Amino acid sequence: MTTKRVQEHLLPISAVGTERKIISVHFGANKSGVKAYIQAGLHADEAPGYLVAGRLLELLDQADAAGRISGEIIVVPVANPIGLSQWGTDIIQGRFDATNNINFNRRYYDLTDEIAKKIDGLLGGDEKKNIELIRKCTGEILAAKQPVTEAEALKLLLLTLSHDADIVLDLHCDHQAVLHVYMGTSLWPAGADLSAQLGAGVTLLADNSGDTPFDEANSKQWWELAEKFAGFPIPPACLSATVELRGVADTEPKMTEMDAQNLYLFLQRRGLIDGDRVPVPALCAEATPLQGVDYITATSAGILSFLKKPGDVVVKGEVVAEVRNPMKNEGRGETLPIASKTSGVLFARCADRFSRPGKIVAKVAGAEPLEGKGTNLLTS
Structure with a gap:
């Protein structure tokens, strides 16, 4: 019996005669207690991520049919239908919202202070219970938000799907580039296996890069709350990273296959998929600030x-x-x-x-x- 289910999420109507949606593909009953969330195309004009997410879904379908999904995995293969609709001079202009020129990967909710108010006086000495409390309160805060614009609703929806995940991977690409990864300094070296498995030529670390991109909206509250409540065990409970899949033209099938296989192996090693866990490859390069x-x-x-x-x-x-x-x-x-x-x-x-x-x-x-x-x- 497979566990796969596909959910449709409608976005608010932004123009007469139009309606957009995203789909989220869900696997697993989370027997292992580990959740991963992966999305592609938040910058809608960055092509490789769509292909990698699609191939990863094929691999997950096979694993699900064999009963090997042990965690919970959510894949959003197209994270930004708004940006995909923004054609200009025969190319997609998918990095910025055409209505206000705001980057689709900036200005997500920075929830640290709101979470701190809700958990004050409720934390204890049990790390696992503190994680559960913080995630529960985060979900309640997000559920109370009332976005106005279509883009704000999209950002809220993506965070609602991802906020309680142990692993969050946001697939992007640069113009012409080697594969590289952005993640919080507090996630290193625990997150080094991601960069190693992907063969990242560069890993860039910052606990706060400014303007709250999607990956940090899922991660930086953990170390900020740990600082605010120093007397209680609060770990960096979400390995959230932006994965830059080389350059915008790097859509060759062999690259797509390699990247999807590497993501699969990473998820397997992290306990979301049953099977033999291959050794972690050597890092191509040490992380830099x-x-x-x-x-x-x-x-x-x-x-x-x-x-x-x-x-x-x-x-x-x-x-x-x-x-x-x-x-x-x-x-x-x-x-x-x-x-x-x-x-x-x-x-x-x-x-x-x-x-x-x-x-x-x-x-x-x-x-x-x-x-x-x-x-x-x-x-x-």
Whole structure:
């Protein structure tokens, strides 16, 4: 007997004659007491995650038919139908809400203070009971929310599905990139098996990256509550991570298969799927602080030529790209270098080859925090 069930969730009508929905695919009766939540396409124009989630669902169907699902697994294969509807100049513009230009992966509910008020005086010395209490109160807080816009309702729905999970994986991609992972500093090194299994070339750590992305809306309250209630055992009970599945054009079947298989093996090792647990692969690279990322920006307009590709190691001051202005010097052009401010792995670069002053053209993961980063550590 299979445990699979599919639920439809309607979003509020935002325009006359339209109605959107998401589906969530549920597996397992949670015999192991472990829950995982995985979603794809929150940034709706990032293609690889849809394919990986779809292939993972096929693998989970097979496991379910064989009675091997021991935990609870929820997969949302299309997390943002709003963004998928936003076509412009024949491409999907799925990163920002067209009605207000807010990033679909920013400004989720930051619930720490609300949870703290509800649990004050109710915590005890039993870690497991404290986890159950916090999750129960979080669910009650979310149930009382009254979103106004369609995007707000979508964000609330996704958090409602994920808030009580032990594992939350948000599948994204960059422009041109190696596979990389974002997670809380407090989740490392306990979460290192995720990066190792996926073969992540870079793992970026921050307990608070600013502006509350989806992954941190599920995780950072745990260490913030532990700090507020230092006398009680409150662990980082949710391994929540953003998984960047290389670049937007990396949709080859062999990559999709490899990533889906690796997610399956990770879930199996974490006790959600019965079967032999293969050894954890070696880490490709140690984690580095998100504060150490150099978002390399162009200082002039022109045509980009990259000298370094994703995965290359660079040293501080090394030129990674050049910008050529073809109107300088009576049409002969002028070429200006763009250099890294840190030593580390160039893990992502832009997909197009035009620059303007201030445009981020590449990202380098350095081992040491950079000065002047501020509190918002993510790109817009």
